[in-house]
Amino acid sequence: MLSAKAQVGINILDPDSSAVLQLESTDRGFALPRLTTTQMNAIQNPLKSLMVYNTEDSLVRYWNGDCWLKTYQKTCTECEFVSSVNQGSAVIDRTTTDTAYFEVQITKLNGVDSITTVVLSSLPNGMQVIVENPKVDSFGITTIKVYANIWATPGNYPLIIQSVCGQNVYFQGVNVTVLPCLQVNIASPLTDVDLQSDFSLPGVGTPVCVIVHVFNNVDVSATTTNQYAMTWGNMDPLSHVGLLHEGFLIAKGGNGAALGNLLNLATPFQNGLPGGDALNLTCRTTFDLQGGVYGGGGGGGAVGTSLAIGPFNVPIIGQLGPFILLEAGVTGGGGVSGGIAQTASSSGGILLGPSLTDDGTDATVGPNAVPGVGGVLAYSIPLSLSASVVTITVTPFVSLDAGDGGSFGQQGGAASGSAGATVLATVQIPFIGNVNLINQTFSASLGLSQGGAGGDAIDINGNTTINLITPNFLIKGDVTP
Amino acid sequence: MIKNIFLISICLFTVSISYAFEGIITQVYTDVNTKEQKTFVWYISNDVVRFDIVSGEETVTILPDFKNLTLSYFGNKAGADGVNYYSTSSISEVKVNAPKLRVLEQTDSKYNDKDAKEVKLMSSEGLLVVQYLNTIPMNMKNMLTYFAESKEFQAISLVGDSGFPVSSVIMTNNEAIYTLTTKSIVEKSLSESIFKIPSNYKLFDPSTIK
Numbered sequence: 001m002l003s004a005k006a007q008v009g010i011n012i013l014d015p016d017s018s019a020v021l022q023l024e025s026t027d028r029g030f031a032l033p034r035l036t037t038t039q040m041n042a043i044q045n046p047l048k049s050l051m052v053y054n055t056e057d058s059l060v061r062y063w064n065g066d067c068w069l070k071t072y073q074k075t076c077t078e079c080e081f082v083s084s085v086n087q088g089s090a091v092i093d094r095t096t097t098d099t100a101y102f103e104v105q106i107t108k109l110n111g112v113d114s115i116t117t118v119v120l121s122s123l124p125n126g127m128q129v130i131v132e133n134p135k136v137d138s139f140g141i142t143t144i145k146v147y148a149n150i151w152a153t154p155g156n157y158p159l160i161i162q163s164v165c166g167q168n169v170y171f172q173g174v175n176v177t178v179l180p181c182l183q184v185n186i187a188s189p190l191t192d193v194d195l196q197s198d199f200s201l202p203g204v205g206t207p208v209c210v211i212v213h214v215f216n217n218v219d220v221s222a223t224t225t226n227q228y229a230m231t232w233g234n235m236d237p238l239s240h241v242g243l244l245h246e247g248f249l250i251a252k253g254g255n256g257a258a259l260g261n262l263l264n265l266a267t268p269f270q271n272g273l274p275g276g277d278a279l280n281l282t283c284r285t286t287f288d289l290q291g292g293v294y295g296g297g298g299g300g301g302a303v304g305t306s307l308a309i310g311p312f313n314v315p316i317i318g319q320l321g322p323f324i325l326l327e328a329g330v331t332g333g334g335g336v337s338g339g340i341a342q343t344a345s346s347s348g349g350i351l352l353g354p355s356l357t358d359d360g361t362d363a364t365v366g367p368n369a370v371p372g373v374g375g376v377l378a379y380s381i382p383l384s385l386s387a388s389v390v391t392i393t394v395t396p397f398v399s400l401d402a403g404d405g406g407s408f409g410q411q412g413g414a415a416s417g418s419a420g421a422t423v424l425a426t427v428q429i430p431f432i433g434n435v436n437l438i439n440q441t442f443s444a445s446l447g448l449s450q451g452g453a454g455g456d457a458i459d460i461n462g463n464t465t466i467n468l469i470t471p472n473f474l475i476k477g478d479v480t481p
Numbered sequence: 482m483i484k485n486i487f488l489i490s491i492c493l494f495t496v497s498i499s500y501a502f503e504g505i506i507t508q509v510y511t512d513v514n515t516k517e518q519k520t521f522v523w524y525i526s527n528d529v530v531r532f533d534i535v536s537g538e539e540t541v542t543i544l545p546d547f548k549n550l551t552l553s554y555f556g557n558k559a560g561a562d563g564v565n566y567y568s569t570s571s572i573s574e575v576k577v578n579a580p581k582l583r584v585l586e587q588t589d590s591k592y593n594d595k596d597a598k599e600v601k602l603m604s605s606e607g608l609l610v611v612q613y614l615n616t617i618p619m620n621m622k623n624m625l626t627y628f629a630e631s632k633e634f635q636a637i638s639l640v641g642d643s644g645f646p647v648s649s650v651i652m653t654n655n656e657a658i659y660t661l662t663t664k665s666i667v668e669k670s671l672s673e674s675i676f677k678i679p680s681n682y683k684l685f686d687p688s689t690i691k
Contacts (some may be wrong), residue, residue, distance in 0.1 A: 113547065313560025315568045315685045316541050388539050388556065423690055427554060427568075429543055430510065430519065430534060431631035433577040435570045440690040 007101030032060060040068055061414070079165035079357040092148045095209040095240050100176050102144040106136040113165050113396055117142040120160040126152030127178070129159065146176045149241035149466070150211060150286045153178035179241065181209035187217045195241070196233035207238035207283075214291060218247035219367065220338065225252045225276035225296060225455065232282040237463075239283040244290075248367040251276035251296035251477070253339030254412060254452035256332030256360045256372060256405060262306045262347045263324070265447040272299030272332045272403060272412040274453030275339070278477065286466040291369055295477020297406030298452030299339050300332025300360055300374040303415035305446050306347070307396050315437065316427065317387045325421065326353035328379060328398045333360035333372030333405035335412050335452065341372050341405075353383050356398070363405045374402030374413060389428050390437060396421040405453045409477025412451025419444040456480050497624045501527050502617040504668035506645065511660045520664075524669050532628075544676065545572075545627040552627065553678055567678050577629045580604055592647050600636050605654035611636040615645075617645035617666075633661065637685040655666060 007022070009015035015022035023030055032053040040052050046063040054061050054068075067076035090100030092402045106115050114135040121129055123146075132143040144161060156177050163170040184199050195201060195212060202208050214220060222229040229249040232241055254273035261267050275296025304363075307330055310321015314420040331344045341360030358375035382395040397420055403413030420443035427437050457477035458468070470479050488602050506523040519554040524531035532543040542551045552575060555567035582602040590599035592612050600610045611633045621638040633646035 009618065152636045311561045312690050313562055313564065313566055313685070315554065315566040316556035316558070317557065318558025318565075319561040388536060389534060391540050427541075427542075429554070430521070431532070431628040431634070432543065432552070433575045433630050435554075437568055437685075438687050438690055440687055 001238045011347045034103075035443055035450050039289070046384060073110075075144040076338040077110075077112045078169055078473045079113045080109040080117070081111075081163070081165050081168065081170070082107050082109065083113050083115070083117075083163045083170045085161060085172045085174060087174070089177065090264070091177045091179060093179045093209065094181060095207045096148050096238060098147055098149065100146040100239075102146070102159075102161065102174050104142040104144065104163065104172070106140055106142060107164060108136070108138045111166060115163050115165040117163045119144055119472045120155065120162055121375075124153045124155075126150075127157065134259070145173075148176075148178045150181060150209060150240060151244075152178055154178045156176070165323045168195060179209075181211050181240075184210060185215070185218060186204070186213065186218055186247070187215045188263060189221070191221055191223050191229075192227045193230040194233035195222050195231065196235045198233075201235065202239075203234040204236050207236040209240045209242075210235075211242040211244060213244045214249070215248040216246040216291070216395045219250055220247060220250040221250040221365075222278070224291070224294070225254055225273060227252070227276065227280045228280040228459075229276075231280035232285070235283045237283050240265075241281075241287070242288070247323045248292045248294065249278045250292075250294050250337050250367060250369075250407075251278040251455045251457075253296040253335030253337050253363045253369070253371070253405060254299035254455070255339050256299040256334050256341040256374065256402070256412070257302035257371075257415070257452075258331055258342035259302050259304045259329040259344050259357075259447045261446045262327040262329055262447065263349045264471045265305065267447075267449045269302055269304070269449035271413075271450045272301050272335070272405070272452035272471065274298050274452040274475075275335045275337070275409070277456040277459050279354065279458045279464045280410060281458065281460050284464040284466070285467045285468075288467075289472065289474050291474065293457045293475050293477075294337070294367065295409035295455035295457045296337065297335030297339065297363065297371055297408055297410050298412035298454050299335050300372065300403030300405050301415035301449040301451050302331045302342070302344075302360075302374075302402050303400045303446055303448050304329030304330065304344075305398065305417070305419040305444050306349075307353075307394075307395065307398075307419065307420070307421050307444050309352075314390075314425065315381075316390050317392075317425075320392070320425075323352045324349060325383060325394055326351055326356060326379070326396060326398070328356040328377055328400055328419070330358045330375030330377050330400045330402040330415070330417075331360045331445075331477075332412060332415065332449070332451065333375070334363040334372050335405040335410075335454075336363045336365075336369035336408055337367075338369065339363045339372060339405050341375075344375060352385075353396070354379075358400075358402075359480045360402050360405070371405035371407055372411075374404045374415065376401050389430075391426050391428060392438075393419050393424045393426070400446075403449075406454050407452060407476070409454040409457055411454050414450045415448050417446055417448070419446060453479070502619075502645070502668065503527065503671055504666065505671070506617070506647075506666050507664040508647075509662050509664055511662075513656075513658050513660065521661075523645075524671055524675050525617070525619070526676065530619075530624070533677050544678065546622065547626070548624075550560050555678065555682055565679070565682045567682045568685045572627065573631050579629045580632045580635060582609065582632060582635055582639060584636070584639050597647065598640075598642065598644065600640050602632075602639070604632060604651060606658065607651050609636065609649065609651050611646050612648040613637050613642070613644040613646045615642065615644045618643045619645050628656065
């Protein structure tokens with residue numbers, strides 16, 4: 001039935017006065033033309049408000065004069081996109097990985113605005129979310145990195161990934177699980193600590209995550225310069241150690257140098273011994289340094305001499321010497337902590353004069369240790385000999401200063417000194433007077449040694465370190481890569 | 482008168498020539514307190530002197546060179562290289578502590594039945610008595626150029642005489658603390674080589690002491 005009015009009604013006799021066309025049915029619908037997008041776009045000069053059913057996206061569209069709008073769109077440039085996450089959950093073990101990755105794939109369907117992705121979360125200290133490539137213009141991947149350091153509290157942590165473009169918002173939920181680490185507490189003083197063996201931790205082949213807590217004012221020290229105060233030992237190279245250090249890691253100081261052979265100064269004196277190293281890493285390590293890590297100080301150098309006279313061919317006397325007027329030696333001080341000074345002992349040779357020695361002192365021990373002081377010796381007492389009418393006066397001048405022990409991580413002091421003698425031979429002739437036969441000054445050779453090298457604070461051995469800040473007043477000694 | 486004076490002068494000259502001495506005088510010096518004893522051997526040929534100090538097997542020889550004002554000395558001990566070394570010093574390099582003497586009296590005396598002179602002097606150490614023979618007519622003023630520490634030479638010089646001391650003693654509280662006695666006086670002709678440094682001796686170089 002069709003009514004002949006200015007209005008058209010189908011299945012209705014009296015179309016509403018506001019409607020040009022009014023359709024009514026209880027069992028049929030109104031069918032728009034069904035076009036593909038290509039067909040839709042091929043319509044020439046479409047009338048504003050022209051409507052079609054797009055068979056590709058199954059949406060009704062209408063021509064607003066500029067574009068074919070979807071019915072829920074307001075403008076031609078209104079943003080429309082889809083988003084998906086590659087996984088719903090991830091695990092951080094802090095051994096093989098500290099980071100979980102989520103990839104958000106974004107495809108923009110319409111509009112000119114970029115799609116921005118943010119993460120909504122409530123994470124504990126030590127965890128961090130980083131959104132990489134947060135803006136996608138048309139198509140791309142936004143990467144969500146969730147990082148947990150070794151100090152983060154283990155647990156399950158949900159995150160909401162929110163992508164926004166204009167009025168459109170897309171939410172996706174994911175979950176991150178942070179696994180716990182093993183815990184080693186050092187609450188009382190220890191020596192020569194091997195983390196793996198002393199605390200029965202898994203060795204090579206089983207990477208683990210371990211937190212080592214050295215308590216406040218607790219000393220972990222080395223008993224020899226060949227030992228570390230603390231080493232991770234035979235831990236698997238892929239393990240991860242977190243060192244929460246509030247105490248002191250104290251390497252052994254090098255011993256002061258001993259005297260060489262005073263009667264054979266051509267043989268070099270040995271240098272002061274090098275200080276030991278404090279901390280040895282054998283796997284990846286995260287630091288939280290609140291206490292000291294001290295390499296050992298090197299031992300001080302030693303110095304010695306012997307004043308040998310002659311043989312000289314001298315009138316009246318004939319042969320003067322050879323004899324050893326005196327010998328003198330001083331030993332180096334010990335490096336901190338606990339470096340020992342050696343006893344300066346005489347050669348046991350036959351001497352015309354004295355055997356002079358002075359020992360260095362030992363270094364004290366502990367975090368406030370003081371280096372040993374090198375021996376010091378000065379001597380200049382003349383010695384007179386008489387032969388026939390000749391009086392020989394030998395005035396030695398000996399000034400020896402052994403090296404002091406090194407402070408933590410520092411090289412021991414080098415020894416220094418000078419020595420020699422003035423030989424005055426006077427002929428005392430009866431009836432005539434005195435005449436000088438010899439008035440010569442000569443210098444003597446010294447046996448000298450250098451101080452030992454300072455020990456390292458930390459030997460990294462090529463392992464990755466996290467939060468190791470140098471220079472650092474808490475670290476005394478080299479940090480070797 | 483002038484002729485007589487000339488003749489007397491010739492006689493005196495002849496006498497002095499006849500008094501010139503050439504030979505060897507051996508003396509013993511003793512420090513009573515330390516009992517140190519040394520033998521002094523004087524080789525004299527007119528005014529040329531060699532002075533040897535002998536102690537045990539050691540001999541130190543002093544050769545004054547009055548012309549060059551130097552003093553050479555050497556011993557009989559060879560060096561390690563088997564060579565004997567000598568040294569020569571300028572007389573100005575000699576440090577002298579000359580004795581201070583005051584003449585008390587000079588008298589005639591006898592020494593081994595020979596006419597001798599004796600002079601008593603006061604020294605810083607005590608009474609010094611020196612006997613000397615004019616028959617060994619050494620010019621003591623010249624000798625003092627080298628032997629300035631000799632009490633005996635100065636004693637003879639102080640009395641303005643020439644001669645050679647043959648005995649000397651210093652008395653303190655009537656006890657001798659120093660004596661010089663003559664063991665022998667042998668007049669003989671001496672070879673010139675006695676007054677020279679042996680040709681195989683080498684000059685000592687102090688710079689070799691290093």
